[in-house]
Each structure stands twice: as C-alpha cells, then as structure tokens.
Amino acid sequence: GQNIDQPxxxxxxxxxxxxxxxxxxxxxxxxxxxxxxxxxxxPTFLSYNVLDGLExxxxxSSFLSRSKGYSYLLLKELQMKDSASYLCAVRGYQKVxxxxxxxxxxxx
Amino acid sequence: ExxxxxxxxxxxxxxxxxxxxxxxxxxGHDNLYxxxxxxxxxxxxxxxxxxxxxxxxxxxxxNRFLAERTGGTYSTLKVQPAELEDSGVYFCASxxxxxxDGYTFGSGTRLTVV
Numbered sequence: 001g002q003n004i005d006q007p008x009x010x011x012x013x014x015x016x017x018x019x020x021x022x023x024x025x026x027x028x029x030x031x032x033x034x035x036x037x038x039x040x041x042x043p044t045f046l047s048y049n050v051l052d053g054l055e056x057x058x059x060x061s062s063f064l065s066r067s068k069g070y071s072y073l074l075l076k077e078l079q080m081k082d083s084a085s086y087l088c089a090v091r092g093y094q095k096v097x098x099x100x101x102x103x104x105x106x107x108x
Numbered sequence: 109e110x111x112x113x114x115x116x117x118x119x120x121x122x123x124x125x126x127x128x129x130x131x132x133x134x135x136g137h138d139n140l141y142x143x144x145x146x147x148x149x150x151x152x153x154x155x156x157x158x159x160x161x162x163x164x165x166x167x168x169x170x171n172r173f174l175a176e177r178t179g180g181t182y183s184t185l186k187v188q189p190a191e192l193e194d195s196g197v198y199f200c201a202s203x204x205x206x207x208x209d210g211y212t213f214g215s216g217t218r219l220t221v222v
Contacts, residue, residue, distance in 0.1 A: 004150075041215065042214060042216050095141065095153045095156055095167070096141070096153065096201075096211065097153065098143075098152070099150060100149065100150040101150065
C-alpha cells in the first residue's frame with residue numbers, strides 16, 4: 001500500500017519562498033507528482049519526478065530523494081494566485097495515490 | 109487539443125436514485141482513470157481502464173458502482189442506488205502511455221446525494 005504525508009496547511013507572504021514537504025512509504029514507486037488545485041477546480045499538473053534530484057520549472061521546483069521517501073515542492077516569488085491546495089501523489093505500477101494536500105495561503 | 113471532459117459538472121440526486129457520470133479522455137489516450145474526493149479527504153483512486161479493459165478496479169467502493177468503457181473511448185461511471193456517502197467530486201484522468209506528463213485530469217463532476 002501507499003502512505004503519503006504532507007502538512008495540512010501553510011501560510012506564506014507574497015514575494016517570499018515556501019517549501020512544501022511530502023514523505024511517503026510505498027510498496028512500489030514509479031514517480032512522484034505535484035499538482036496544484038484551486039477550490040472547485042481540477043488538479044493541475046506541476047511536476048513529475050522519477051529520479052533523485054531537483055527539477056526546476058520557472059518559479060516552481062520539485063525535489064525527490066527515493067532513498068529517503070521524501071520530496072518537496074519549492075515555490076519562489078509567491079503570488080496571491082498561488083493560494084491553493086498542493087497535492088503530492090505517488091505513482092505505483094499504474095494508479096496514482098494522493099496525499100491529503102497542503103492548503104497554502106499567500107498573504108500580502 | 110481538447111482536454112479531458114466530464115459531464116455533468118454538477119449533479120444533485122436523491123438517495124436511492126441512479127446517476128451516470130461520463131468522461132471523455134484526450135483523444136488517443138488508452139489509459140483512463142476514475143478518482144473520487146469526498147469532503148475533507150484525499151483524492152482516492154477508483155479504477156483504471158486500458159482501452160476497454162479494466163486494468164485495476166481495486167478502489168471501487170462496492171457493487172453499487174459500475175464503470176464501463178465501451179469501444180475504448182469514453183467511459184461512464186454509474187452509481188445505483190446512490191447513498192449519502194457517495195457525495196463528492198468524481199475526477200477522471202487519462203494518459204497516453206507510461207509517462208507521467210501525460211496524466212491529465214478533467215474538471216470533475218460534483219455529486220450531491222440528498
């Protein structure tokens with residue numbers, strides 16, 4: 001089975017940097033997703049890490065350590081529109097298992 | 109390219125009634141997945157189709173839920189009879205192959221059972 005842990009809520013200031021952590025214990029691992037989900041909308045793909053290391057896409061970066069069962073999503077130069085839930089999800093053989101999500105509130 | 113589309117966007121039904129949700133995946137995507145998010149909980153996997161075949165239906169909660177994908181194109185998820193605890197948002201996703209980037213979600217169907 002899969003077990004995924006991430007903080008429930010975080011608050012950060014506009015223009016700052018925030019790191020959202022995710023730890024997982026899985027019986028199979030083929031990659032880790034980060035999704036952004038605004039209230040009432042579908043999850044939006046942010047990143048997919050298969051190998052260890054840091055991947056950067058603009059203001060967003062995602063890190064993976066398979067040996068530690070650990071990932072983080074780094075958001076730089078926070079904007080008010082970044083207020084959303086951020087979902088960590090682990091892909092097993094085929095299906096994806098989601099964490100409960102971290103609700104990020106960006107304040108002025 | 110059209111994304112994953114789901115219909116209806118919202119549905120309110122009475123306990124005991126039947127509801128059918130539809131998902132149209134991205135054209136050419138063989139893999140189709142159904143997920144559900146109930147209030148306050150994480151998104152949970154329901155089942156996975158590869159073309160018209162059920163690859164994994166381990167997440168289906170009980171036999172009141174029936175998913176089909178005739179012809180390997182669109183899929184339907186029928187709940188019959190609906191119960192109060194079935195309320196939530198039902199998401200569909202599709203992907204072309206084994207790559208993670210192909211995983212695309214629809215906007216979801218919000219089901220309310222009263």
